[in-house]
Amino acid sequence: MTAIVQSTKAYEIWMRAQLGADIVESDLDKKYKKMKSGGFVFLRATYWRWAETIFDICPDLASAPQVLAIGDTHLENFGTWRDEEGRLIWGANDFDDAAVMPYALDLVRLATSAILARGAAALPPRAIAEAILTGYRRGLKAPAPVILERDYKWLRNDVLLSNGERKAFWDKYRDLPLPAKSVPTHYLDALRRSLPDQGLDFVAKPRTAGTGSLGRPRFVTDVEWRGGPVIREVKALLRSAWSLRHNPSDTTIHTVVIASGRARSPDPHYQLTGNLLVRRLSPNSRKIEVEGDAQILLSPAMLDLMGFEIANCHADDALRIPEILADLGKREVDWLRNSAKAAAAAITTEQAEFARKG
Structure with a gap:
């Protein structure tokens, strides 16, 4: 394997070539500080490294049937939004690294993130793996969006602010500092097209958020429309690090394709133009984070x-479901636990190395 410090520098060079003058150097510094803080954050920050090393760590995963998958799956890649009917939906909400890959990788990465994030009183790895696989099998057999309006009362009570x-949410965006330099026109155009009234005056403010996406520019605007606040965000996307490593000819950004699959009820304001993703932000359109919500995220039910x-996302191609179920049936009982433990151990080692040398 390439040493983690060398790998990080190589990926940074590639990012600079893709983004040019748009790259946010100060955010890269923040990203590297986060990478030194612990294994869970390191996993979130280094999807490109996962793509480079996972088959070295778990070679048996390479033979699993391939689907359009989430890619950068982890505990914090889930949240809420409103669909076109105004219903409150919960599900995966970050598909920046979606690509065609073995289905098992989404499951292993989620279980790995849970192992790295769990506290002393949290579930053991076997219970984590069993809970994830139970839900996955159920989802493959009967995929359906997770709609919180009538069902899932336990989850609805946990995610509503x-x-x-709610006040703190709106204040956070209102109080963002003004940009220190001109915002590139294509970001402004994308934000304008996303507003409910394109004639509204607005100011685009730079925003630092996320972990793996740090370094890529993102801007938000908050405007008043018909008596209340409206917020939109635009961020630059790059091709999936998985495709970059394993399928260089695939330069497509698959983000909206997987988000809009047949077993999901997407946010109608989640839109891609070129390499710019625009989405709505609100107290009902947010991710759920480990800090403050670890007990929820690491519960067996969640x-x-x-x-x-994950099954909802994989089930978009119904013809692959029997093949996936057959593959699951052939794997040893503890395959997910063992794969996640091996990945977590390798990540912990690399994180420690980066903390010393990075």
Whole structure:
């Protein structure tokens, strides 16, 4: 394997070549500081490294049937939004690295993230793996969006924000500093097209967010429309690090394709133009984070539902489902636990190396 520090520098060179003057150097510095803070954050920050090394760590995963998969799957890649009917939906909400790959990788990466994030009183690896696989099998057999309006009361009660949290959400975006330099026109155009009234005056403000996407520019605008606040965000996407490593001829950004699959009810404001992704932000359109919500994210019920949602994403091609179920049936009982433990151990080692040398 290439040493982690060399790998990081190589990926950074590639990013600079793709983004040119748009790259946010200060965010890269923040990313590298995060990578030194712990294994879970390191996993989130280094999807390109996962693509480079996972088959060295778990070679048996390479033979699994391939699907259009999430790619950068982890505990914090799930959240809520409103669909075109105004219903509150929960599910995977970040598909920046979606690509065609063995289905098992999404399951292993989720289980790995749970092992790395769990506290002393959290579930053991075997229970984590069992919960994810139970939900995944159920989802393959009967895929369906996770709609919180009538069902899943336990989850709805956990994800709805209090009045104080809602106020803090809106204040956070209102108080973002103004840009220090001109915002490139193509980002402004994308934001303007996303607003409910394209004639509204607005200011695009730079935003630092995420972990793996740090270095890529993103801008938000908050405007008043018909008596209340509206927020839109635009961020630059790059081709999936998985395709970059394993299928260089695939330069397509698959983000919206997987988000709009037949077993999902997507946010109608989640749109891609060229390499710019625009989405709506609101207290109902947000991700759920480990900090503050670890007890929820690491519960058996939530891990089961995450497995179910991964199946929703994989089930877009119905013809692959029997093949996936057959492959699951052939694997040893503890394959997911063992793969995730091996990946977590390798990531912990590399994170420690990066913390010393990076």
